[in-house]
Amino acid sequence: MLKLKKIAILTLTATLLLSSNAVTFADEFDDKIQQQTEKISTLENDQKVAQATLNTLEQQIGEIEADVKQVFAEKTTEEEKLNKTNLEIADLKIAIEKRNNQLSEQARDVQLNQTSSNLLEIVLGSDSISEAFGRAIAVTTIVHANNEIIEKQKSDQDKLEELVIESEKRIKLIEEKSQLLKEKQEALVAARLDQEVAINELESMIATEKEQKELYEAQKIEAEKKREAELKAIAEQKAKEEAARQAQAEQQAKEAAQQANNQVTIQTQNKEDSSNITINHSEPASPTSPSTSSGWGLPVSNIFVSSTFGWRSNPWGTGAADLHDGIDLVGSSGTPIYASRAGTVVEVSYHSSAGNHVIIDHGDGYYSYYLHLSSFSVSVGQSVSQGTVVGGMGTTGNSTGVHLHFGVSTSLWSNFVDPAPLLGI
Structure with missing residues (x-):
């Protein structure tokens, strides 16, 4: 009985060891699943930060694009003004050229007619002193008026040239500003593209980690199924061994009872028979005879x-x-x-x-x-x-x-x- 208890304890120990190993195995998968969950959570937080950064970049790009549009609109307005001024300058130059020619002719005539003799002839040719004076005043007035026209034309031309220079300067400043805005816009677009790449990488990593987590979860389920199958197989094996031992115990009890009955029979025969009976107490014969035609014998007396x-x-x-x-x-x-x-x-x-x-x-x-x-x-x-x-x-x-x-x-x-x-x- 003690030996059977020892066997039972050893079998139970093996079962407990299996259960312990199986639980540890399952815990390892739980740890791996938890680690994957933490990785996914970290990556998702990174993804949120990256998305927020991308949203900020998108907003900045939108603002820069609006500034660029505004600057280009200002540049267009200035260019239109410059074109209009250039047309006015061209027209004015033609008018000034014509007036200059006319004034040159008039000035030549005045210079020719302003000799002492001619002026004297004009005065003397007058019917009266007042007429002579009037003619002299008229000539002087014409010359003076022409001089005013020339000065005015010159002033207008200078002003137009100043406007042209100012307009050209403004256009240059606008172009420089446009270039800076363009460079800033390109930098923001590049940053946005980098951010999109980073987000795509994070999404890919999250997908990979989720797949790994699903794999661990599937492996855990499979491990649990395998553990249950192994525990069931061991339980069945244990039951089979227990049944075999029980059958052996029953066989041994039966043989012991038979031996006791044989002993009682022998003792009874010894009492009844006055003659000396020799009883053979030899051990049961070993299985020297083959069990089958193959010639192999049993390695134990009773097979369980x-x-x-x-x-x-x-x-x-x-x-x-x-x-x-x-x-x-x-x-x-x-x-x-x-x-x-x-x-x-x-x-x-x-x-x-x-x-x-x-x-x-x-x-x-x-x-x-x-x-x-x-x-x-x-x-x-x-x-x-x-x-x-x-x-x-x-x-x-x-x-x-x-x-x-x-x-x-x-x-x-x-x-x-x-x-x-x-x-x-």
């Missing part, structure tokens, strides 16, 4: 299979499927383990996984394996016959309870085959 040959969930909860390269037969610690066939012992050793183990070479290409033994009864190089005790059942090595791992292969430690058909089970 807890795990068959083939793929199964790792009993230690590693999360991977393992190829179980033999069959597990449960029993109590120290149960005799028999050589399934005659052969030569080629290995008697200990391994962290196989525990105490014995390997027999049967000479026909087959090897038999006896793992997790509590003790050895043979040595390397020893020839054994079918049914020879090779050791006692145990739980050494990578084992969760007392049992025999029995295997058969066609090469040493490789090419394992299912031993169940060879044993007829």
Whole structure:
């Protein structure tokens, strides 16, 4: 009973280890998901800041564009004024040129007529002194009027030229301002484009991090499903082992009861028979006879299979499927383990996984394996016959309870085959 309790404790420990590992595994995914959430939150905040900066740039660009339009409108107005002034200047130059020609002719005539003789002739030719005086005044008036016209034309021309210079200066200033505004506008547009690129990069990063988060969430779900499947498989394996042990216990109880009945019968016969009866108290015969036509015998007296040959969930909860390269037969610690066939012992050793183990070479290409033994009864190089005790059942090595791992292969430690058909089970 104590041994069965120990087996149960070991099995429970393995289950708890699996649960602990599974929970830790799930927690790791929770941590990764939380980290992704924080990354996404940080990137989204950066995106908001970048978008706010972009909005500010858009507003500044809009203001600059309005200023540029205003400056261009002013420049257009000044250019129109300049063109109008240039037309006026052109017209005025033509008029001035004509007046200059006319004044030149008049001035020439006046100069020619202003000689003493001519002036005297004009005075003398007058009918009266008043007429002579009037003629002299008229000539003087004409010359004076022409001089005023010339001065006025000159003044107008100077003024127009000043207007042209002023207008040209204003246009130059407007052009310089336009150039500065254009450069500022280009800088803002470049900044906006950079900001848009940054926002696109952030959006791409956010999308990537979200995909990674979804991947972790999917992996977590898959890990939880796998954990549940592994826990279920271990529970089923545990139940199977428990059923096998229960069947073994029942078989042992039945055999003990039968042995007690046999003892009572023998004692009764001893009392009734006055003659001396010799009773054979030898151990039950080992399974030296093959169970099947294959020639293989049973490695234990009573067969209780807890795990068959083939793929199964790792009993230690590693999360991977393992190829179980033999069959597990449960029993109590120290149960005799028999050589399934005659052969030569080629290995008697200990391994962290196989525990105490014995390997027999049967000479026909087959090897038999006896793992997790509590003790050895043979040595390397020893020839054994079918049914020879090779050791006692145990739980050494990578084992969760007392049992025999029995295997058969066609090469040493490789090419394992299912031993169940060879044993007829």
